[in-house]
Amino acid sequence: MSDYDVIVAGGGLTGTITAQSIAHYSNQNLKILVVDRNPATFPGRKSLAGWVCGDACSKEAVDFMTDRIKVQWTKPEIEHDVKGVMAFSPDKETAIPFDGAGYMLNRQKLPEIQNERCRKMGIELENEISLTGLIYEGQQVIGVQGTDNKTKEPFKKTSKIVIDATGVTSMLRNGLQNSTKVEKRIDRRDLESTGRYIMYFEPGEKDLTEFDPDYCIIHLDQDIAPGGYGWVFPKADNKVNIGLGVEKSLLDKRNQRLGKKDNVESLMKEYLHRNTAIQNAKLSNDPEDINNNSGVFQVSVRRQNDCMVSGGYMMVGDSAWMPKPIDAGGIGPALIAGTILGNNVVQAIEAKDVSEASLWQFNLDYIKEYGYKTAGLELFRRLVQQMTNDQISYGMKHFLGNMDVESISKGEHPDFSGLGKIGMIIRGALNKTVAEGLRYTSKENQWLVQHYNNYPKEPQGFDQWNKQLHQRLNESFTKIETFGS
């Protein structure tokens, strides 16, 4: 007899949504425990640096959750409304809208409210538990173990299913012993090092490409944010979440190219300093920001883990590498996945079967809703990462048609198959290479979407499917490097 029906490891944004989804779909009939290493005073904190995030989230994803599991977000967890995200080219001559209307969240307030909701739904919460691994019985995960930081005693609890929502650094995933299908380690090039400040400021020059109270602004710029981007997200007319992300090996190359020795922190300072719309910026001392106004953390920018379940074990959110490859937006996919997963868990427990085969449906349901497009976006990200500023500016100005912009704004890979056809004059050899690269990733994207539509219905077909995926991706990664400048 298990201690719980379900243990959710990690009570961050994803863990608490997932727990609520399970409670919703089971009519609060399952015994659920959420375990987190944070003290009760700092729920959902990612690390000692705070709840490091850009805090932006699309309304569409929140509606997905609210419609299905009836969890509603309002103020104060929503701090500010935005009309969308605008991505500016390095020369700032072109802007692409992303994602539609959305919200700026207060990531410190949100988990407090989420936890309150969990308690009302009968979900138990245990704090100050550092989990180190899973407990197994044969091929089946049957619980979690770690240390209770309050008593320094070992902590062990059993359950029918363990949900891993411990974030990108998940020790549970890294040490998983009952699956050869779940990927354990991430390639360093699929991680972005990111940092941000939450600040109040005095208005400087009025320049809507630098600060816009109605739009989240993204700056693509390989000098200030190599392999990533800078962002200026409004929290009020005079309050901002400003930060940037870089890919480490591309930062090294950029430093060599410019003869500099920058790191994420020095680039963040420079990015803030050069913003003419933001003057005399000061870190926010609001009670709900005070422990969260400056920090650095990492985020993955690849497709979700190729397999997200094993016997008695499921992963969701950052632990499954769900953030979108082109913009590192992880909240939307986490809300979608957490909502879906609740239903899968309840079905499996009702069927009295929590084997890998029984939990498999989660892979299929997530891919159908969201995951079908992420491998293509991963290729697109790799291509853009190795372009120069001039190439990105030229490409955004000349190669993006209305349809492509619409695809990008919906989070789909744009279709560049018409690029370079008769009548299109492309200036310079480097831009021809960009056009070829874009045509190539569009073509590969079509294959990948099709391949994900054929994701095996049962675990038996996975090895063959995954071999084909990796063969194709490895060829693509090599080919994409030939489009580099």
Ligand SMILES: Cc1cc2nc3c(=O)[nH]c(=O)nc-3n(C[C@H](O)[C@H](O)[C@H](O)COP(=O)(O)OP(=O)(O)OC[C@H]3O[C@@H](n4cnc5c(N)ncnc54)[C@H](O)[C@@H]3O)c2cc1C
């Ligand atoms: C700088 C930055 C900017 C970002 N900007 C955006 C953005 O604007 N929009 C967006 O959509 N996404 C953004 N993201 C991504 C987004 O923050 C994540 O996708 C989201 O926080 C994922 O939530 P999670 O609950 O899966 O993981 P986390 O938020 O990392 O939560 C994990 C939880 O598990 C707990 N935990 C971890 N290990 C253990 C352990 N061993 N034992 C017990 N508990 C443990 C932690 O204490 C924490 O509470 C950004 C990320 C970064 C780093």
